[in-house]
Structures are given as C-alpha cells and as structure tokens.
C-alpha cells in the first residue's frame with residue numbers, strides 16, 4: 001500500500017539549496033562541499049555500484065547482520081511499530097528488518113524523490129497491507145511525519161553508517177532531532193562503521209575499478225549541469241585519505257593543475273594540488289559508538305557485530 005504524502009521535487013527544477021551549499025563551499029578555505037549533493041540519479045546509481053564492490057565491506061557486513069539477527073530484532077523491538085528510515089535510498093536492506101519485526105507502517109525518508117518513489121513502490125508490493133508512506137526531504141532539516149503514523153510507537157532505522165558523514169557535533173544534533181521526531185518510547189536501530197586498519201579503509205574508498213572516483217567526480221558533472229558551471233572534469237582527481245586524528249576517511253577532489261572556472265555566475269580559482277573536501281566518513285570504536293548515542297539522547301541496549309568486527313548495528317532506546 002503506497003500512500004504518497006509529499007509530491008517529489010521536479011528533477012529539472014534548479015535547487016536553491018544546492019546552489020547555496022556549493023557556492024558557499026567553493027568560496028571557503030579550504031574548499032568543502034556537503035556530501036548530500038552526491039545523490040542525483042547518476043550519483044545514486046554509482047553509490048549502488050559501490051555497495052557491490054569487493055573492497056566496500058560495509059553494505060555486505062551490515063546486510064549480513066540484518067539477515068542473521070532477525071529473531072533478536074523481533075524479540076527486542078516487537079510488532080506494531082512505525083519504522084522510520086532515514087536516507088532510505090534504494091532501501092535494499094529494509095526487507096530483512098520489515099520481515100523480522102512485522103511493523104504497522106513504513107516511512108522511508110530520502111532527499112532523492114525519484115529513487116525514493118521507485119523503491120517505495122517495490123517495497124509496497126513486496127509487503128501487501130503494510131502502509132508505505134514516503135517522505136521526500138532532508139532529514140538534517142526539519143521534517144514532519146505523515147499523520148497516519150500519529151500515535152504509533154516508532155523505530156528509527158538509520159543504516160549504512162550514514163551518521164559517519166557528520167562531524168561529531170552535527171551527529172549529536174541529528175540524533176537529538178531524531179529523538180524529538182520519534183518520541184519518548186522510540187527505539188533506534190543504527191549502523192556504525194568500525195575503525196579498522198588503514199589499508200582496508202582506504203581501499204573501500206579508492207577501489208581498483210574506479211567506481212568511487214566516478215562517484216566523487218560526478219559531483220563536478222552535476223554542478224556543471226545544474227549550476228551553469230564550467231569546471232573541467234579532467235582538471236580533478238579523486239583522492240581518499242585516512243585522517244587518523246579525526247578517525248575518518250576523507251574524500252577530496254584534487255586540482256591536477258591550476259584551475260579557473262565559474263559556477264552560478266561566480267568565478268573560482270584553485271592552485272595545483274588544492275582540494276575540494278567532498279566527504280568525511282567517520283569510523284567508531286565500540287566505546288565511541290555508545291558515547292555518541294548517549295550524547296544524542298539514546299541509551300544503547302543491544303549491539304550486533306560481524307566476526308571480523310568490521311561493522312556494528314546498535315539498538316538504542318530513547
């Protein structure tokens with residue numbers, strides 16, 4: 001049962017938030033752009049391809065946990081909750097959870113309307129009788145839940161270590177906003193990527209086939225297309241580094257020569273070797289995960305990790 005509450009944004013409409021974020025990010029020193037803008041149609045496809053790469057372990061590790069521990073989730077969560085998924089995308093992991101816990105409704109939230117509506121329709125036909133209520137929006141800004149889930153206890157679902165994209169302060173703000181949105185008796189099932197050896201981490205963000213490089217460079221193509229840009233695609237190279245001090249992988253677009261380009265009517269210059277920092281992906285130790293959740297107003301109750309300790313799923317209570 002697919003119930004569309006919010007019309008998808010037209011894909012062709014110029015997005016003022018995109019323009020503002022990119023112009024602001026390119027004007028800054030050092031240059032840095034928010035990772036949410038990777039996910040246009042092509043970016044979403046490239047991210048899906050990343051999740052299938054041999055080097056990109058998080059999706060396989062987390063999906064394995066969701067497949068394996070269904071009975072645990074059922075016991076800890078119980079039936080009849082409204083599942084609210086943050087950044088649902090293609091929602092490929094969600095069926096495992098929905099099958100295990102028998103929810104009363106499913107509310108996928110995603111910034112990319114086109115992708116969201118396709119995956120919602122698929123889920124609705126796989127779970128006949130389950131109300132599927134997609135919400136197009138940025139969960140980092142203020143959101144409203146559909147009226148149909150009022151009064152239902154909620155389970156937030158935030159897989160993929162998407163929380164890792166946020167600086168600690170923003171991560172805490174988001175966890176608190178989720179707690180406010182989901183209510184006092186809510187639970188949160190969240191995926192967090194563990195700190196591990198540097199080689200393994202870097203390989204996951206700089207794969208041999210160059211898919212992650214294409215994902216990073218697609219941002220340049222999107223800026224050119226949607227913001228009247230003339231950034232030279234061949235003027236940039238993909239770079240992934242491990243920032244040990246901040247326990248995060250950083251993706252950058254490095255200028256391979258001195259560059260001069262325009263975006264949204266403004267002129268920008270970059271020196272050879274200068275970078276645009278396009279994404280941070282924070283990694284967590286076991287205690288870091290719990291500290292972050294508690295700082296965000298959530299008390300960890302259960303934790304599941306794979307045999308290698310690559311990735312963990314944590315169930316926390318508001």
Ligand code: AVJ
Pocket residue numbers: 050058160161162164165204205212215279280281
């Ligand atoms: C979707 C934010 C979890 O950080 O691993 C994958 C995005 N970037 N490869 C991640 C991503 C490059 C991904 N998240």
